[in-house]
Amino acid sequence: MKAIRVKQLRQGNPSIELEMVEDPVISHPQEVIVKVLAVGLDGTDKEILKEKYGVPPQGEDDLTTGHESLGVVAEAGAESGFQIGDLVTAIVRRPCKKKSCVNCRNGHSDFCQTGEFVERGIKGAHGFLSEYYKEEGRYLVQVPTELLGHGMLVEPQSIVEKVWDQVLRVQQRLIWEPRTALILGSGPLGLLAAATCRLLGLDVFVWSMSPQDSLQAQLVKDSGGVYQQAGTAGGTTTLTAYAEGLGKPLDLILECTGYSPLAFEAMSVLAPNGVLALLGVTPADRKLEIPSDKLNHSMVLENKCVIGSVNAARKDFETAIYRLQQMEKQYPGWLNRLVTNRMSLDAVPKLDFASIPIKAVVDIVPVEQWRELVKQTNEVVYSFSV
Numbered sequence: 342m343k344a345i346r347v348k349q350l351r352q353g354n355p356s357i358e359l360e361m362v363e364d365p366v367i368s369h370p371q372e373v374i375v376k377v378l379a380v381g382l383d384g385t386d387k388e389i390l391k392e393k394y395g396v397p398p399q400g401e402d403d404l405t406t407g408h409e410s411l412g413v414v415a416e417a418g419a420e421s422g423f424q425i426g427d428l429v430t431a432i433v434r435r436p437c438k439k440k441s442c443v444n445c446r447n448g449h450s451d452f453c454q455t456g457e458f459v460e461r462g463i464k465g466a467h468g469f470l471s472e473y474y475k476e477e478g479r480y481l482v483q484v485p486t487e488l489l490g491h492g493m494l495v496e497p498q499s500i501v502e503k504v505w506d507q508v509l510r511v512q513q514r515l516i517w518e519p520r521t522a523l524i525l526g527s528g529p530l531g532l533l534a535a536a537t538c539r540l541l542g543l544d545v546f547v548w549s550m551s552p553q554d555s556l557q558a559q560l561v562k563d564s565g566g567v568y569q570q571a572g573t574a575g576g577t578t579t580l581t582a583y584a585e586g587l588g589k590p591l592d593l594i595l596e597c598t599g600y601s602p603l604a605f606e607a608m609s610v611l612a613p614n615g616v617l618a619l620l621g622v623t624p625a626d627r628k629l630e631i632p633s634d635k636l637n638h639s640m641v642l643e644n645k646c647v648i649g650s651v652n653a654a655r656k657d658f659e660t661a662i663y664r665l666q667q668m669e670k671q672y673p674g675w676l677n678r679l680v681t682n683r684m685s686l687d688a689v690p691k692l693d694f695a696s697i698p699i700k701a702v703v704d705i706v707p708v709e710q711w712r713e714l715v716k717q718t719n720e721v722v723y724s725f726s727v
């Protein structure tokens with residue numbers, strides 16, 4: 342079968358190639374062979390493909406990339422819990438093997454304490470940018486055929502669902518009635534976070550580098566949020582100035598840019614009792630001078646909370662499926678517009694990430710063939726365009 346592999350990762354001079362690799366074969370009744378329909382690409386893939394971020398499986402030199410998958414069960418082991426034709430996505434992280442890691446031992450490898458977890462397509466295991474993959478049924482999540490057009494967005498949306506779940510757990514510490522959310526960044530994660538916060542009934546403000554007339558800005562507006570370009574001429578100069586200008590308490594801030602100076606600035610504009618959640622990282626080693634006393638003062642005296650959040654658990658994937666369906670109902674066509682680039686597997690080695698306005702999806706099977714591969718159900722399948 343065909344697969345996109347980052348070659349020679351351990352040698353430090355990687356290249357991206359479309360390769361012929363062996364077809365996966367079921368070796369256990371709990372396993373499933375999935376025929377991949379589409380895979381979404383994100384910033385992590387960019388880093389793996391361009392900046393040598395990935396780690397190949399033990400004993401190998403190459404890594405099949407891709408972790409935002411949508412596929413259809415092609416072969417199902419007797420104890421897998423799946424049937425041929427089921428539409429599925431896969432959880433990305435696999436637990437570490439340490440007995441002492443209570444989170445991995447209890448279905449929460451997203452809170453792995455040892456760092457020895459494996460992530461398909463990222464760290465220590467091949468990903469999904471291939472014609473087929475093999476997986477145990479327990480790591481697959483069934484996607485309703487209603488979501489056929491957008492199932493590859495379940496994984497990125499699961500990141501948003503995890504952080505919202507975490508925020509709610511943290512805020513059980515008090516009576517919290519959030520009204521306003523500020524999203525920093527307008528990449529796929531920032532935009533999904535903005536639409537999610539709107540669906541949760543919050544007033545949403547998005548502050549990002551994209552121009553005021555960009556598709557990103559338009560998508561924010563079309564989901565009922567308010568967009569403001571950051572930094573450059575015509576935009577608000579600093580986050581602090583922007584927040585002051587809004588004149589509203591910012592109850593929830595989701596930092597989705599990974600630009601660490603912004604994370605520290607966000608602490609100072611957060612409302613009393615508020616939560617700042619950090620969702621992004623960038624491969625850099627910045628040093629920053631911060632008003633540490635002032636920040637410490639406001640964090641303590643105003644009960645502020647800062648949390649980091651990574652990856653997601655099965656339940657977050659399940660909530661993500663529900664939320665994406667809500668989004669499509671509430672903002673028809675919005676998810677289609679988020680996916681700005683579609684390409685075949687053959688085009689990936691020459692892909693220029695800088696040319697992707699928001700989100701790229703690789704169609705391993707041409708879209709017009711998807712419906713015939715998926716098991717027919719009585720559910721309503723809404724139409725989607727590419």
Ligand SMILES: [Zn+2]
Nearest residue numbers: 437442445453
């Ligand atoms: Zn662990």
